[in-house]
Amino acid sequence: MKSYRKELWFNVPGRRGFVNITSQVREALRESGVREGLVLVNAMHITASVFINDDESGLHHDYEVWLEKLAPHDPVSGYRHNVGEDNADAHMKRQIMGREVVVAITEGELDLGTWERIFYGEFDGGRRKRVLVKILGE
Amino acid sequence: MKSYRKELWFNVPGRRGFVNITSQVREALRESGVREGLVLVNAMHITASVFINDDESGLHHDYEVWLEKLAPHDPVSGYRHNVGEDNADAHMKRQIMGREVVVAITEGELDLGTWERIFYGEFDGGRRKRVLVKILGE
Amino acid sequence: MKSYRKELWFNVPGRRGFVNITSQVREALRESGVREGLVLVNAMHITASVFINDDESGLHHDYEVWLEKLAPHDPVSGYRHNVGEDNADAHMKRQIMGREVVVAITEGELDLGTWERIFYGEFDGGRRKRVLVKILGE
Numbered sequence: 001m002k003s004y005r006k007e008l009w010f011n012v013p014g015r016r017g018f019v020n021i022t023s024q025v026r027e028a029l030r031e032s033g034v035r036e037g038l039v040l041v042n043a044m045h046i047t048a049s050v051f052i053n054d055d056e057s058g059l060h061h062d063y064e065v066w067l068e069k070l071a072p073h074d075p076v077s078g079y080r081h082n083v084g085e086d087n088a089d090a091h092m093k094r095q096i097m098g099r100e101v102v103v104a105i106t107e108g109e110l111d112l113g114t115w116e117r118i119f120y121g122e123f124d125g126g127r128r129k130r131v132l133v134k135i136l137g138e
Numbered sequence: 139m140k141s142y143r144k145e146l147w148f149n150v151p152g153r154r155g156f157v158n159i160t161s162q163v164r165e166a167l168r169e170s171g172v173r174e175g176l177v178l179v180n181a182m183h184i185t186a187s188v189f190i191n192d193d194e195s196g197l198h199h200d201y202e203v204w205l206e207k208l209a210p211h212d213p214v215s216g217y218r219h220n221v222g223e224d225n226a227d228a229h230m231k232r233q234i235m236g237r238e239v240v241v242a243i244t245e246g247e248l249d250l251g252t253w254e255r256i257f258y259g260e261f262d263g264g265r266r267k268r269v270l271v272k273i274l275g276e
Numbered sequence: 277m278k279s280y281r282k283e284l285w286f287n288v289p290g291r292r293g294f295v296n297i298t299s300q301v302r303e304a305l306r307e308s309g310v311r312e313g314l315v316l317v318n319a320m321h322i323t324a325s326v327f328i329n330d331d332e333s334g335l336h337h338d339y340e341v342w343l344e345k346l347a348p349h350d351p352v353s354g355y356r357h358n359v360g361e362d363n364a365d366a367h368m369k370r371q372i373m374g375r376e377v378v379v380a381i382t383e384g385e386l387d388l389g390t391w392e393r394i395f396y397g398e399f400d401g402g403r404r405k406r407v408l409v410k411i412l413g414e
Contacts, residue, residue, distance in 0.1 A: 001139055001277055001414050003312040005382055036141040038178060038274055040314060040378050044389030046329045052237050053184045053229055058218035062226050063233075066209065071342065080334035088338050091329055095339075095373055097233055099328055102178050102240055102378055104272035106143055111270060113182030132387060134380035136314055136413065137274065138139050139277055174279040176316060176412055190375050191322045191367055196356035200364050201371075204347065235371055240316050240378055242410035244281055249408060251320030275412065276277050 004032030004135040007044075012125035015073075018060050019120040021050075021131065025103075026110055028133040035108045037137015041118060042100035045129045047090035049097035049121035052112075067093045067123075090123035097121045105137055142170030142273040145182075150263035153211075154231075156198050157258040159188075159269065163241070164248055166271045173246045175275015179256060180238035183267045185228035187235035187259035190250075205231045205261075228261035235259050243275055280308030280411040283320075288401035291349075291366075294336050295396040297326075297407065301379070302386055304409040311384045313413015317394060318376035321405045323366035325373035325397035328388075343369045343399075366399035373397050381413055 006028040010019060025041055041050045053059070071092035072078075079088030101118060104111035112118075120131055144166040148157060163179055179188045191197070209230035210216075217226030239256060242249035258269055282304040286295060301317055317326045329335070347368035348354075355364030377394060380387035388394075396407055 001312075003382075003413070005380065005387070036139075036274075038176070038272070038314070040380055042378075042380075044392065046389070046391050051233065053233070054219075056219060058221060059226060059229055062217045062219050063230070066230055070208065070346065079338045081330075081332060081338050083334060088335060091335055092339070092342055095327065095329070098236065098374065100378060102180075102238060104143065104178055104180075104270055106141075106272070111143070111272065113184070113268070113270075115184050116182065130389070132380055132389075134314070134382070134387065136312075137141070174277075174412075176314070176410070189371065191371070192357075194357060196359060197364060197367055200355045200357050201368070204368055208346065236374065240318075240376060242281065242316055242318075242408055244279075244410070249281070249410065251322070251406070251408075253322050254320065275279070 002034050002138050006133045008131040009128055010120055011128045012122035015125055017122045017125060020055050020117050021120050022118045025118050025133055029110060029135060032135040034105055034135050034137040037105045037135060039103050039105055040100060040134045042132050044132050047087050047094055047124035048129055049094045050100055050131060051097045051119055051121055052101050052116050054115055055117045087124040093123045140172050140276050144271045146269040147266055148258055149266045150260035153263050155260045155263060158193050158255050159258050160256045163256050163271055167248060167273060170273040172243055172273050172275040175243045177241050177243055178238060178272045180270050182270050185225050185232055185262035186267055187232045188239055188269060189235045189257055189259055190239050190254050192253055193255045225262040231261045278310050278414055282409045284407040285404055286396055287404045288398035291401055293398045293401060296331050296393050297396050298394045301394050301409055305386060305411060308411040310381055310411050310413040313381045313411060315379050315381055316376060316410045318408050320408050323363050323370055323400035324405055325370045326376055326407060327373045327395055327397055328377050328392050330391055331393045363400040369399045
C-alpha cells in the first residue's frame with residue numbers, strides 16, 4: 001500500500017471565492033504513483049470548503065448569492081460566535097458546501113464524471129489557508 | 139489490496155426523484171470479494187447526489203418540498219447559470235444533499251446502521267446518468 | 277493492510293446537542309496501530325451527523341438557531357414523515373451538517389488543521405445512538 005500527502009496553499013483576495021484545484025490534485029496523484037485507490041481532498045480550515053461542481057462563472061455567482069441568502073454575513077452581531085470575529089457565516093456556508101471530497105483513482109487517473117471539477121471554496125479569505133491531499137492505494 | 143469499480147446507470151423520469159440503490163451497492167461489494175475496506179459511492183454528475191437516509195415516502199416528499207424552498211427551481215431566470223440551461227437549482231440541491239458517501243466494509247458486508255439506506259438523488263432527470271462505486275480493501 | 281472498527285455510543289439528553297469526539301477518534305486510532313491511512317467516522321443513525329468544525333460554544337448556539345431556521349421542528353404536522361414520529365426536521369438538519377467525515381492518518385496521527393475538531397451532532401436525542409469509526413491503512 002502506498003500513501004502520499006501534499007498540502008496546497010491558497011490566498012484568496014477578498015472574503016469569498018472559488019478556485020478550481022483539479023489540476024493540482026491531478027499533479028499530486030501523478031507524484032504519488034498510485035494507480036488504484038482513493039484520494040481525500042479536504043480543507044484544513046473550518047471556514048473553507050472543498051467540493052465538486054461545475055467550472056462555470058454564472059453558477060459561481062449563483063452560489064455566492066444563494067449562500068449569502070441561507071447564511072448572511074450581515075448583521076455580524078447576529079451571531080454569538082462573532083466576539084472579536086466576524087466569520088460565523090463562513091462556518092455555516094462551509095457546512096452547506098462541505099469540508100471534503102473523496103475521489104476514486106482508476107488506472108492512475110482521477111475517476112471523475114465529464115463535468116466534475118474539484119474546487120476550493122473560500123468563505124473567510126484574505127489570508128493563507130491550506131488544503132490537504134491524501135492519497136491511498138497502490 | 140483489492141480494488142473494484144462499477145458504474146450504476148439511472149434514468150429518472152421527470153425532473154427529480156430518489157432511488158434506493160443499497161442492494162446494487164451490496165451486489166458490487168459481493169462482486170469485489172472485499173471483506174474489509176471502504177466503498178465510495180458518488181454521483182458522476184453535478185446535478186445529482188448520493189446520500190444516506192431513510193427509505194420512507196413521507197420523508198422523501200418532505201425533502202422535495204424542503205429543497206424546493208431552500209433552492210427553488212422557479213423563476214428559472216433568477217439564476218445566471220441558466221443561459222441555455224434551466225438546472226441551476228439542481229446544482230444547489232445537490233450541495234445540500236451531498237455528492238458522495240463512504241461506507242465501511244466489515245466482514246464482507248456494508249457496515250450500515252439499522253435504518254441507513256443509500257440513495258441516488260436526481261435533481262435534473264429525464265436522461266441517463268451514472269453513479270460510481272469504487273471499492274478498496276482486501 | 278490493517279483495518280480496525282470501533283463503535284462510539286452517545287446518549288445526548290434533550291433533542292439536540294453537539295459532542296466533541298476528537299479524543300475518542302484519536303484513541304481508536306492508537307488502538308488500531310495504523311500509521312498511514314484513512315479513518316471514516318460516520319453516524320449510524322439518520323437523524324444525527326458527524327462533522328468537523330470549531331469547538332466554540334457561541335458557534336454551536338449559532339448552528340442551533342440557524343438549523344432551526346432552515347429546517348424548523350415546528351409545526352411537527354408540517355412534515356408528512358411525522359406520522360407517529362416528530363423527527364422529520366432532524367433528517368433535514370442532518371443533511372446540512374453531513375453524515376460522515378473522512379480524515380487522513382499521517383505518521384500515526386489524525387491529520388487535522390489547527391482548529392479542526394470532530395463532532396457528533398445529535399438532532400433527535402434522548403436515547404442511545406452510535407457512531408462508527410473505521411480505520412484503514414498500515
